[in-house]
Amino acid sequence: MTFHEMNPTIKFLTVTCLMFGLAFMYNPWTPLVVFLGTLALQTLFSAVSWRRWGLFMIPFLLTALGTLWTSLVFGKQTSGDVMFKLFGNDVTDENVRLAATLSLRVLAFTALSLLFTLTTDPKRFVYSLMQQGKLSPKIAYSVFVGFRFFPILKNELMQLYETHALRGVRLETRLDHIRHAPKLIIPLLAGSIRQAERIAFSMEARGFTGEPRATYEVVAVTRNDFLLASLLFLLFGVSTWVGVR
Amino acid sequence: MPSRVKAVSMVDAEYLSFRYPDKTSDVLTNLTLRLTKGRTLITGASGSGKSTLFCLMNRLYPDNCDGIVTGRLHLFDRSYDTYEAGEVNRRVGTVFQDPDSQFVMQTVEEELIFTLENFAVARDEMMDRVTQMLEALQLTDYRHRNIHDLSGGEKQQVAVACALIGRPEWLLLDEPLAHLDPETAHYFVRWLDDIAETINIVVIEHRPYIWGDFFDRQVKLVNGRIDYDGPFIVRPDYVFSPIRTERGKEFLFHIPKCERKTFHLAASKMKVAKGDLIAVLGRNGSGKSTWLRSLAREYHEVGLVPQSPAHLFVTSDVTHELSYGHNRPIEDILMRLGLGSMRDHHPLSLSHGQKRRLAIGVMMLSNKRLIAFDEPTAGQDEVSLRALYDLMAERVRAGHTVLFVTHDLSFARIANTYYLMCDGNLSGPYDPSLWDDPGLLRSHGLLMEES
Amino acid sequence: MLKSWKLKEIVLLSILSVVFAVVYLAFVHIGNLWAGLIGPIAYEWIFGIWFIVSIIAAYIIRRPGAAFLSEVLAATIEMMIGNAIGPRIILVGIIQGLGAEAAFALTGYRRYDLWVLMLAGFGAAVTSFAYTYVMGGLTALSPTYVATMFALRATSGMLIAGLGGKLLSDLLLRTGALEGYALARQGRIHG
Numbered sequence: 001m002t003f004h005e006m007n008p009t010i011k012f013l014t015v016t017c018l019m020f021g022l023a024f025m026y027n028p029w030t031p032l033v034v035f036l037g038t039l040a041l042q043t044l045f046s047a048v049s050w051r052r053w054g055l056f057m058i059p060f061l062l063t064a065l066g067t068l069w070t071s072l073v074f075g076k077q078t079s080g081d082v083m084f085k086l087f088g089n090d091v092t093d094e095n096v097r098l099a100a101t102l103s104l105r106v107l108a109f110t111a112l113s114l115l116f117t118l119t120t121d122p123k124r125f126v127y128s129l130m131q132q133g134k135l136s137p138k139i140a141y142s143v144f145v146g147f148r149f150f151p152i153l154k155n156e157l158m159q160l161y162e163t164h165a166l167r168g169v170r171l172e173t174r175l176d177h178i179r180h181a182p183k184l185i186i187p188l189l190a191g192s193i194r195q196a197e198r199i200a201f202s203m204e205a206r207g208f209t210g211e212p213r214a215t216y217e218v219v220a221v222t223r224n225d226f227l228l229a230s231l232l233f234l235l236f237g238v239s240t241w242v243g244v245r
Numbered sequence: 246m247p248s249r250v251k252a253v254s255m256v257d258a259e260y261l262s263f264r265y266p267d268k269t270s271d272v273l274t275n276l277t278l279r280l281t282k283g284r285t286l287i288t289g290a291s292g293s294g295k296s297t298l299f300c301l302m303n304r305l306y307p308d309n310c311d312g313i314v315t316g317r318l319h320l321f322d323r324s325y326d327t328y329e330a331g332e333v334n335r336r337v338g339t340v341f342q343d344p345d346s347q348f349v350m351q352t353v354e355e356e357l358i359f360t361l362e363n364f365a366v367a368r369d370e371m372m373d374r375v376t377q378m379l380e381a382l383q384l385t386d387y388r389h390r391n392i393h394d395l396s397g398g399e400k401q402q403v404a405v406a407c408a409l410i411g412r413p414e415w416l417l418l419d420e421p422l423a424h425l426d427p428e429t430a431h432y433f434v435r436w437l438d439d440i441a442e443t444i445n446i447v448v449i450e451h452r453p454y455i456w457g458d459f460f461d462r463q464v465k466l467v468n469g470r471i472d473y474d475g476p477f478i479v480r481p482d483y484v485f486s487p488i489r490t491e492r493g494k495e496f497l498f499h500i501p502k503c504e505r506k507t508f509h510l511a512a513s514k515m516k517v518a519k520g521d522l523i524a525v526l527g528r529n530g531s532g533k534s535t536w537l538r539s540l541a542r543e544y545h546e547v548g549l550v551p552q553s554p555a556h557l558f559v560t561s562d563v564t565h566e567l568s569y570g571h572n573r574p575i576e577d578i579l580m581r582l583g584l585g586s587m588r589d590h591h592p593l594s595l596s597h598g599q600k601r602r603l604a605i606g607v608m609m610l611s612n613k614r615l616i617a618f619d620e621p622t623a624g625q626d627e628v629s630l631r632a633l634y635d636l637m638a639e640r641v642r643a644g645h646t647v648l649f650v651t652h653d654l655s656f657a658r659i660a661n662t663y664y665l666m667c668d669g670n671l672s673g674p675y676d677p678s679l680w681d682d683p684g685l686l687r688s689h690g691l692l693m694e695e696s
Numbered sequence: 697m698l699k700s701w702k703l704k705e706i707v708l709l710s711i712l713s714v715v716f717a718v719v720y721l722a723f724v725h726i727g728n729l730w731a732g733l734i735g736p737i738a739y740e741w742i743f744g745i746w747f748i749v750s751i752i753a754a755y756i757i758r759r760p761g762a763a764f765l766s767e768v769l770a771a772t773i774e775m776m777i778g779n780a781i782g783p784r785i786i787l788v789g790i791i792q793g794l795g796a797e798a799a800f801a802l803t804g805y806r807r808y809d810l811w812v813l814m815l816a817g818f819g820a821a822v823t824s825f826a827y828t829y830v831m832g833g834l835t836a837l838s839p840t841y842v843a844t845m846f847a848l849r850a851t852s853g854m855l856i857a858g859l860g861g862k863l864l865s866d867l868l869l870r871t872g873a874l875e876g877y878a879l880a881r882q883g884r885i886h887g
Contacts, residue, residue, distance in 0.1 A: 117782035594872035
């Protein structure tokens with residue numbers, strides 16, 4: 001029983017529910033418990049590279065810090081004891097509590113998101129959406145096309161940079177590349193749109209009609225999916241209880 | 246309905262005309278054509294309507310372009326408009342020209358399964374069908390390969406496999422060789438000949454000579470009308486006469502080596518003189534294009550026209566494109582290249598030929614001494630090849646040096662100096678006597694057995 | 697709803713979504729750099745970027761659902777190619793897409809002029825801000841600060857997504873790539 005095997009649609013719904021639930025909890029303990037609990041569950045029920053996890057986490061740590069001090073400085077007037085002054089604002093204990101809640105919430109959101117992202121194969125997710133979520137195959141297979149198109153797009157972009165450099169566009173540093181990027185969007189889009197039409201034609205020429213279909217890849221729903229979902233909901237229950245108390 | 250028994254025709258058109266919406270003239274006019282069996286070649290210049298006819302046969306049109314059909318068009322003895330989308334495609338498999346835009350999934354196996362799913366093949370039958378198909382086509386090794394990593398020729402083989410796995414009665418191919426080198430193209434034709442014994446085939450092709458005697462019937466379209474419909478006659482490829490010029494002072498280019506993860510381009514030297522017309526030949530993937538880009542990066546006097554000239558354009562109209570980066574007058578060149586009426590158009594909205602002329606204009610105005618083309622003939626019909634020939638001849642006679650990288654052996658005859666590329670190593674110069682050295686040509690994938 | 701769509705229109709949506717998923721992802725990183733310094737308001741003035749695919753898709757294809765679908769597809773593909781906030785980004789996509797779609801629905805899918813496109817940018821700003829308000833806990837911030845955030849996001853939505861999306865599509869129209877889509881046909885009818 002692992003999160004990798006868990007049905008992606010059920011996983012998606014569970015994680016989304018938890019995040020919505022968290023949005024209505026205004027105490028620092030609930031997000032903290034969810035954050036720690038998610039880490040624990042992830043350790044128990046998945047094989048995740050913590051290095052990657054850490055790498056993904058860094059930007060959100062920054063966001064959490066930003067949220068922390070924004071809520072301290074621009075927090076609304078609240079009653080309560082003034083704990084200290086920051087940039088001329090009175091910071092009450094209520095302000096501190098809120099700031100801690102919000103920045104911990106960012107961390108809890110991220111942990112939950114990573115639980116999903118790092119254990120879910122995107123292709124399986126789309127298949128599952130088609131099978132359990134009744135997603136139209138027209139859309140599902142267009143997503144596959146889009147996914148496949150990504151490396152083609154990357155090639156195209158590199159070629160554009162290269163030829164433009166030969167035209168005398170200054171492209172020496174990284175910054176030059178970034179500055180020139182907006183100019184590439186039109187040629188990139190124009191080429192991609194023409195390819196989109198050709199791809200659609202060949203899909204149709206291969207008998208693709210977009211009707212609901214049986215696929216070779218079957219993403220099942222098992223008892224374990226509900227067990228894992230229950231564990232996550234249990235975690236939320238516990239965290240709410242801790243928070244309220 | 247006629248009561249007498251007759252063979253079922255894949256296409257049966259009578260006085261068929263076709264017009265795109267918002268256009269004033271027909272692409273196809275009063276066409277009468279019946280294809281019942283066999284291997285048919287359809288030829289015609291760009292704009293002759295052959296691609297339109299192709300899309301009517303597999304019923305991508307008229308639905309996908311809202312075109313207007315008049316006259317009779319029956320597919321398998323039923324009017325085209327009685328078919329659901331995708332229905333005809335169970336009996337007609339299609340392979341398109343561009344190897345990069347006809348796949349949906351990532352691996353070969355997934356792609357084959359995608360087709361089987363479209364045809365609602367039972368799940369437990371799928372894997373056997375895939376195995377059989379790959380074995381029959383000798384493609385078993387590719388089963389788990391990522392399509393993106395395959396070469397152009399391999400992609401076209403996979404496209405054929407995807408078309409055939411649906412067990413169609415007909416196979417339609419739209420210029421499937423356009424992006425393949427002669428060796429690969431020749432291999433592909435022989436391979437197709439072997440595997441497609443029981444299937445009827447229609448091929449659109451500008452340059453049928455590589456197909457040898459593959460066909461038994463030929464239909465030629467001119468301006469949307471049938472110009473010839475009869476037995477296939479093997480004709481030699483276009484002939485281009487060499488362009489002769491006076492040689493000027495020599496100078497030497499050093500092209501540095503280039504190391505990529507999977508590919509090593511050795512350092513090379515090239516002697517170039519005014520009036521030289523140089524062809525660099527070699528297989529697909531031998532490093533020609535990488536070498537060319539190294540050359541252009543190293544020397545500012547080299548102006549590179551990439552295979553799709555569209556990549557070159559950095560502004561949003563023809564006038565600005567020509568005056569980009571300098572303040573020399575552009576009017577004269579604009580007129581000489583016949584782009585006068587297009588001055589306010591977006592460079593990307595031009596036709597392929599116009600794009601190439603614009604690219605050359607750009608090179609001329611930025612005072613490039615050497616104009617270098619990457620695969621300029623891929624997918625071009627005879628008219629545009631002649632135009633390209635004239636353009637190159639004019640440049641060389643005006644004292645420029647022109648270089649092109651190609652695997653088009655007929656067109657390569659116009660050059661007066663040759664270099665060969667093999668696995669990242671450049672050799673040369675050779676003079677035109679190179680064409681009399683079969684050993685040398687064969688070792689560079691440039692010779693096919695006469696068939 | 698999807699019955700009347702041509703496959704090529706849906707594939708176009710998807711391809712547009714890939715291109716803009718890359719753009720979106722780039723701007724997430726730019727936003728993240730700022731956010732550490734000046735807090736969540738860092739994202740506000742560039743927020744319109746994240747609505748732009750809705751406006752472009754609706755303007756080109758002119759069918760009910762184009763604005764919504766393109767935004768959701770872009771979010772999904774963004775997740776597939778490596779946005780760590782995964783499922784949340786899809787949720788955000790759904791919500792932003794609904795906001796933009798609402799503007800087009802208001803006109804009965806008949807008008808696609810600059811004002812409607814800007815309204816769509818505004819609509820996306822409204823729904824996405826409502827989402828941020830709840831999920832980001834903006835109730836904890838002072839009303840003036842929240843109002844500033846919203847004003848910035850709405851302006852950005854109207855200018856970057858609405859106006860920018862129209863300019864970009866019109867430029868694209870000039871390249872001839874949109875032949876065969878509603879925008880090119882409509883353009884011809886109205887001169």
